[in-house]
Amino acid sequence: MNDDLKAHIIEALNKGVRFDGRKLDEFRKVEIKQGFIKTSEGSASVKIGDTEVLAGIKMSMEKPYPDTPEEGTIMVDADLLPLSSPDFEPGPPDIRAVERARIVDRGIRESKTINMRDLLIEKGVKAWSLSIDVVSVNDAGNLIDAFGLAALLALRDAKFPAYEDGAVNYKHKTDKKLQLTKVPIPATVYKIGHNFLVDPTTEEESAADVRLTVTTTEEGKLCALQKGGDGELSVEDIEKMVSLGIEKGKELRALVR
Amino acid sequence: MQVNQMSYTKRNDGRKPDDLRPIEAKAGVIKRADGSAYFRIGNTWAYAAVYGPRDLHPRFLQNPKTGVLRCEYSMMPFSGMGERVRPGPSRRSKEISMVTEKALTPVINLDEFPNTVVDVFIELPQTDAGSRCAGICAASIALADAGIPMKDLVTAVAVGKVNEMKVVDLNYDEEAQEGEVADIPMAVIPSTGMITLLQMDGIISKDDLIELLKRGTEACQKIYQIQKAALKDRYKGGNNE
Amino acid sequence: MKVSELKVQDKEIVVPGDVLADGMEYLPASGTYREDNRIISARLGLVHVDRRLIKIIPLSGRYMPKRDDIIIGKVIDITIGGWRLDINSAYSAMLSMKDATSDFIRKGDDLTKWFGIGDYMVSKIVNVTSQNLVDLSMRGAGLRKVKGGRIITVNCNKVPRIIGKGGSMVSMVKMATDCNIIVGQNGFVWILGTPENEAIASEAIAMIEENSHVSGLTDSVKEFLEKKTGRTITLSIPTNEEAAGEFAGESNELH
Numbered sequence: 001m002n003d004d005l006k007a008h009i010i011e012a013l014n015k016g017v018r019f020d021g022r023k024l025d026e027f028r029k030v031e032i033k034q035g036f037i038k039t040s041e042g043s044a045s046v047k048i049g050d051t052e053v054l055a056g057i058k059m060s061m062e063k064p065y066p067d068t069p070e071e072g073t074i075m076v077d078a079d080l081l082p083l084s085s086p087d088f089e090p091g092p093p094d095i096r097a098v099e100r101a102r103i104v105d106r107g108i109r110e111s112k113t114i115n116m117r118d119l120l121i122e123k124g125v126k127a128w129s130l131s132i133d134v135v136s137v138n139d140a141g142n143l144i145d146a147f148g149l150a151a152l153l154a155l156r157d158a159k160f161p162a163y164e165d166g167a168v169n170y171k172h173k174t175d176k177k178l179q180l181t182k183v184p185i186p187a188t189v190y191k192i193g194h195n196f197l198v199d200p201t202t203e204e205e206s207a208a209d210v211r212l213t214v215t216t217t218e219e220g221k222l223c224a225l226q227k228g229g230d231g232e233l234s235v236e237d238i239e240k241m242v243s244l245g246i247e248k249g250k251e252l253r254a255l256v257r
Numbered sequence: 258m259q260v261n262q263m264s265y266t267k268r269n270d271g272r273k274p275d276d277l278r279p280i281e282a283k284a285g286v287i288k289r290a291d292g293s294a295y296f297r298i299g300n301t302w303a304y305a306a307v308y309g310p311r312d313l314h315p316r317f318l319q320n321p322k323t324g325v326l327r328c329e330y331s332m333m334p335f336s337g338m339g340e341r342v343r344p345g346p347s348r349r350s351k352e353i354s355m356v357t358e359k360a361l362t363p364v365i366n367l368d369e370f371p372n373t374v375v376d377v378f379i380e381l382p383q384t385d386a387g388s389r390c391a392g393i394c395a396a397s398i399a400l401a402d403a404g405i406p407m408k409d410l411v412t413a414v415a416v417g418k419v420n421e422m423k424v425v426d427l428n429y430d431e432e433a434q435e436g437e438v439a440d441i442p443m444a445v446i447p448s449t450g451m452i453t454l455l456q457m458d459g460i461i462s463k464d465d466l467i468e469l470l471k472r473g474t475e476a477c478q479k480i481y482q483i484q485k486a487a488l489k490d491r492y493k494g495g496n497n498e
Numbered sequence: 499m500k501v502s503e504l505k506v507q508d509k510e511i512v513v514p515g516d517v518l519a520d521g522m523e524y525l526p527a528s529g530t531y532r533e534d535n536r537i538i539s540a541r542l543g544l545v546h547v548d549r550r551l552i553k554i555i556p557l558s559g560r561y562m563p564k565r566d567d568i569i570i571g572k573v574i575d576i577t578i579g580g581w582r583l584d585i586n587s588a589y590s591a592m593l594s595m596k597d598a599t600s601d602f603i604r605k606g607d608d609l610t611k612w613f614g615i616g617d618y619m620v621s622k623i624v625n626v627t628s629q630n631l632v633d634l635s636m637r638g639a640g641l642r643k644v645k646g647g648r649i650i651t652v653n654c655n656k657v658p659r660i661i662g663k664g665g666s667m668v669s670m671v672k673m674a675t676d677c678n679i680i681v682g683q684n685g686f687v688w689i690l691g692t693p694e695n696e697a698i699a700s701e702a703i704a705m706i707e708e709n710s711h712v713s714g715l716t717d718s719v720k721e722f723l724e725k726k727t728g729r730t731i732t733l734s735i736p737t738n739e740e741a742a743g744e745f746a747g748e749s750n751e752l753h
Binding site: 291292309310311312321324364366369370371372373401402403404405406407408409410447448485488489492 | 511513514515516529531538540541542543556557558559560562588589590629630655711
């Protein structure tokens with residue numbers, strides 16, 4: 001990004017104004033939908049302003065890993081589709097996609113949102129394996145939060161397919177839902193100059209040197225953290241960003257109730 | 258011993274042989290793209306986004322006489338009727354990308370744009386047969402939405418024969434019926450009736466094929482009206498009202 | 499002899515494949531083609547009938563460089579002979595040293611002393627080859643590097659509407675928001691003002707872009723600006739001329 005333009009953005013932020021007229025801690029309109037992709041075992045769509053993402057859950061029956069014979073597995077994959085931006089090219093996932101997948105993964109798996117033992121059918125023999133796939137449909141900034149929300153909502157929507165005669169019957173969905181131990185909500189805070197803001201546009205994302213994704217639980221506790229970008233953060237910065245992340249997490253949580 | 262022949266005499270969803278599944282189409286759904294559309298037929302649902310004309314890399318792919326059309330078809334991992342679809346190109350998706358490109362090329366004129374590419378990305382969040390046809394329908398709308406010069410739109414549908422019954426717009430269960438099945442995806446330029454995509458899986462006689470091509474072309478006229486309406490509706494509130 | 503028949507109305511929205519006219523009396527102009535004795539649309543856009551000529555005014559399509567257009571470009575590379583600019587098109591443009599400035603530039607001089615990567619420049623297209631190679635010049639009234647402010651990108655097909663007849667639309671936005679605004683024919687728009695006013699100007703321009711094909715637009719924009727700025731706006735051109743001047747935004751003047 002052009003230094004002049006960045007200076008102009010910072011000048012406006014210093015006055016508490018963003019180019020689209022929002023306040024620094026204001027999210028664009030959030031719209032969610034769940035359970036509309038029939039070929040998936042769970043699905044969700046999240047729109048934040050013009051940014052739009054889809055998430056789908058697929059389940060299969062696999063043999064548990066030898067070192068965790070009583071647990072199923074979860075895999076998270078994020079794809080920045082060339083459909084969604086002139087900046088994404090077809091090909092294997094680049095590091096941005098991988099980072100976003102890992103952030104979502106950290107928020108869901110490392111926080112133990114799903115108890116892997118709930119996925120077990122028969123010790124050492126059979127357990128459910130969950131795949132969570134999030135894809136971008138339109139990138140207007142803040143894919144990280146959109147991905148995290150969509151993945152969570154898809155999990156909340158998910159129902160196990162029937163397992164009959166040694167095979168998964170995808171046509172027959174049971175009423176059994178996934179048990180979530182918590183509802184992790186991500187809110188990524190960006191630092192531009194000395195200002196902290198949330199839900200950036202793509203232009204604001206290019207102007208930011210550093211960001212912190214703060215994923216929180218209902219109790220306001222942190223269950224995942226990820227710093228991104230080339231810049232540096234002081235401990236005071238981190239405290240401010242985490243507070244803002246917790247506050248926004250609460251607001252988003254109320255919206256997706 | 259006599260083997261009972263399974264016979265398909267009534268369509269599994271109650272449709273008449275030439276009935277299309279319910280269709281929904283919308284243009285301009287992906288704001289970052291130069292043109293875009295969403296096309297849904299029954300439970301098959303496709304997004305298409307067009308970027309271009311834009312710079313083409315690597316240079317050896319550039320054509321100094323004209324722009325090139327490049328299509329990429331892909332299924333989202335959760336869009337298949339059974340297991341997860343592994344992301345990334347497969348032989349099937351590469352083939353579909355190619356026939357999609359060939360289906361659209363005859364109507365597109367990129368002579369004004371030498372050395373550039375017009376990229377068309379097709380992604381399906383949910384499929385229930387007829388996915389390459391839905392992709393082509395979406396791509397046509399998206400190309401027009403992007404302002405690409407075109408002689409006409411292209412419309413596509415899968416026709417076929419399920420046991421003894423000739424039908425238009427097969428769903429997944431029809432394709433998967435036991436006994437003889439012919440699945441024939443086709444694409445048509447509605448104003449001329451010329452065919453730009455034709456494939457067939459299964460067994461069929463020549464006479465049945467020709468009859469089905471005619472019925473498919475007729476069905477495509479209905480789809481064509483919906484594609485056009487999607488483009489015009491985007492600008493509703495304008496001078497057409 | 500078969501009588502020629504117009505199948506559509508002026509300003510009707512058409513799509514590729516729509517039949518516009520039957521018969522040989524009408525002539526196909528830009529965005530249309532003739533097949534047998536019919537004239538057919540080749541673009542998504544508005545029909546414009548001018549006596550016997552039928553053309554399509556496109557609603558979409560990326561910017562194609564045209565000689566004499568005044569555009570805003572962004573420097574993306576510095577070469578031996580000058581600068582390469584992104585002009586919001588499939589084609590980039592070259593600004594050679596001799597066309598950039600009347601300063602004497604010595605061989606081996608550091609060109610970033612004049613313009614650096616990321617700089618935005620208001621310039622004029624002086625040549626477009628058959629392969630769409632584009633040459634720019636900065637020599638001319640009002641052509642310059644812009645400092646500060648912000649750049650927004652609009653659909654280049656909407657630029658005439660954003661400028662308005664004689665510059666009336668963009669002038670209204672400028673006056674209401676006290677912003678400097680330069681609209682490039684290529685869809686790059688430069689805005690400079692206070693942060694709040696830039697946001698208002700930017701929203702007004704987005705509104706014009708979205709509703710360019712709708713009548714009564716000037717009134718809606720005026721209303722919007724009055725509401726947001728608390729000012730009363732007097733129009734320099736009465737609104738009933740809007741229909742006449744709809745597509746008449748001058749392309750060769752700087753606005």
